[in-house]
Amino acid sequence: MIQPDEIIRSNRRTLALSVDSFGRLIVRAPKRFPEQRIFAFIQEKEAWILRKKAERQGAGIKLPPENLNGYTLLLLGKQCTLYVVQTAKVGYDAENNAIYLPEKNPRERLIRWLKNNAKRILSEVTERTAKTMGTTYKSVNISSAKSRWGSCSGEDAIRYSFRLIYAPKEVIEYVVVHELAHTKHKNHSKAFWTEVATYVPDWKAKRKWLKLHGALMEIF
Ligand SMILES: [Zn+2]
Structure with missing residues (x-):
């Protein structure tokens, strides 16, 4: 029962x-x-x-405990463990898949770190992908949106949720292609999806990943 x-x-x-x-x-x-x-x-x-x-x-996503120590987070699709230690700065150890957080305000520090890295990675991927797709955009900004992974305004200003940094690179690339395709098509028409499919043939699988991992929107 x-x-x-x-x-x-x-x-x-x-x-x-x-x-x-x-x-x-x-x-x-x-x-x-x-x-x-x-x-x-x-x-x-x-x-x-x-x-x-x-x-x-x-999807294996759990809510983090109040003290983040030992919590496993997805970072670019890989399991990464958080450790709260005596440190002044947030540290990332790629080899051991570990993030070290200071004892003071670990949650705020982690979120700031995720946002900074999301901004760096997403700006880079967007710039590169725009060239491949032969399009331009106004700006890239990072939001704390919990309802959407990305958006593109009528003026081609692109916004991504910092939470996208949890997703594997190929999924991030799909979201970038999706938002850039909106610089050409301001809708989700057939022509829009054809454009997306040109660069991400299996976009349906990527979209499914984001749907199944929707809980990632709510962990912080
Ligand atoms: Zn869209």
């Missing part, structure tokens, strides 16, 4: 189940809806819940 991780009661009229990006089963129910009927509904939807949970948990 599957247990819900959270039951949220409100003024709603119907019962709804959802599996969040961490694989937790969330039940939304009317205020006085009987518990046994909730459990009956869960049982009825068991196959769907198990499938969703497997999909989410397969």
Whole structure:
């Protein structure tokens, strides 16, 4: 029997189940809806819940503990462990896949470090890819967006969420191609996707990776 991780009661009229990006089963129910009927509904939807949970948990993303020490983060698609140590500066050891964080404000320092590196990597990839695609853009900026990985304005100003730095390089390249394709097509038309496919033939697989790893948007 599957247990819900959270039951949220409100003024709603119907019962709804959802599996969040961490694989937790969330039940939304009317205020006085009987518990046994909730459990009956869960049982009825068991196959769907198990499938969703497997999909989410397969990505293996967990929420970081309050003290970040020992937490494993994805960095360019590779597992990287955080260590909170006596240091003044954030240190990165590529050989041992480790990031060393100072004891004072480790979370803020990590986020700043991720943002700086995201800016450097994404600016570089965007510049190179724009040349390959024969297009230009106004600027590259890094945001803290949790709802989207990237965006391109009407004036061709490109924004990426710093969280994109968790993704493998090929996935990052897909997002860059996607945003640059918007400098030519301001929509998601067939012509837009044809343009994307010219540079990333398996863009569907990359998009799927981002969807499956949606929880990465919420860890910090
Ligand atoms: Zn788009």
